[in-house]
Amino acid sequence: MIETRDECKSYTEKYSASIRLSSYAEQLDKMNNLIEWKNEMVKLVGQTHKEAKSSAYSRKLWTLKDDEKVKEVVQAIRNLTDKLVVTLELLETVRVSVDEANKTVNSTVNSMENVNKTMLSALEGNGTLLPQLVGQYSEVSAQPHEAKGRLATTQGNINSTMKAIENALVDAAATESLVKYVNGLILLLSLFGYSSVSRQLRGAKIASETTHDASDAKAAALMASELPGSAHSYASTAQVEIERETGSLESIKPQLMKHLNETGISISSLTTEACDKGLSELLNGSLAVAFSRAAGLNSSGMAKTQEALKKLKAEAALVNAKLAYINGSL
Structure with a gap:
């Protein structure tokens, strides 16, 4: 201042x-x-x-x-x-x-949060597909077993039908021989002076009708004999299909286990309940573990597995339907 x-x-x-x-x-x-x-x-x-x-x-x-x-x-x-x-x-x-x-x-943090949310959403979405795959696998696995049971029934029915047809053919042959024998006797009656009796029998058409019935029975037995042959042929084809489906299921199982391992879901049995429990534990556990599992999840592989299971399911259902139809026809 x-x-x-x-x-x-x-x-x-x-x-x-x-x-x-x-x-x-x-x-x-x-x-x-x-x-x-x-x-x-x-x-x-x-x-x-x-x-x-x-x-x-x-x-x-x-x-x-x-x-x-x-x-x-x-x-x-x-x-x-x-x-x-x-x-x-x-x-x-x-x-x-x-x-x-x-x-x-802040932008990086937001981006990381978005990536985390995206990856976790992918894990949850694809993870939800896993129990479905396990359920599909269990369902499809049951169909070849069902088909094997139907095939065994079909083969039993084929054998029974073939035996019945063989018996019917034997009976038809015996009936045909008997009819011929009776027709011969009717002819002999006229030779031995019993012309009136012979004419009456021929007029009653007993011999001709009996002959016709015997021929029809034989023809029916012969036609029926073709059915077991066709059924047996399809049964053999069904056996091959069932074995192929079983082999396909065996090849799909390691793929399914691989997808489960990718998500870190460890289960002792391939059941939907066990898979749901494992997925819940993963989603509610460590974020870092869940993130790494989500990053390693092969969603395209899971989609292929799902398509393969759908195809197998349709094929197995067709085999079972045909076997059921054959069993109903025998």
Whole structure:
């Protein structure tokens, strides 16, 4: 603060550079433009200096006699302000860099969270497919066993039918021989003087009708004999199909176990309940483990396994349906 004597006290407020400068300096926090603030500060110092020099007491104030002092003060203000501007600009640059870095970090975090959500959703979605695959496998596995049972029944029915047809053919042959024998006797009656009796028998058409019935029975037996042959042929084909389906199931089982291992689901038996439990434990366990399992899950392989099981199911159902039809026909 500029020093004054007692007689100058009434002019202290008017000519106090400290008060003016302090008052303006306090506005620094509110100023957006430091260059503008610096220029105004320099202007204020110069104006205060001029007013002080024009005062009647200026000769008594040593600080106002030397213009170089004022120039030094003004230059100091400029230098300090310029440094402050540079510093603030540097701070602004740093702030912008920090903001950009924060945005990048936040973006990366959000991206990672989205990736985590996507991977976990994929694990949950594909993982849900696993119990379905296990259920399909169990269902399809039961069909060849069912087909084997039907095939055994079919083969038994074929054997029984063939035996019955053989008996029917034997009976038809015996009946045919008997009819021929009876027809011969009827002819002999006329030779031995029993013409009237022979005519009556021929008129009753007993011989012709009996002959016709015997021929029909033989023809029916011969036609029926073809059915077991066709049934036996299809039964042999069905046997091959069942063995092929069983082999396909055996090849699918390792694939299914591989998909279970990819998700970290460990089960002792291929049941839907066990698979559901294993999947639930995985999803509710460690996020890192779940993420790594999701990353290693082969969804396309699972889709192929599902298609293979669907195809096997349809083929096994067709075999069972045909066997059921044959059993009903025998």
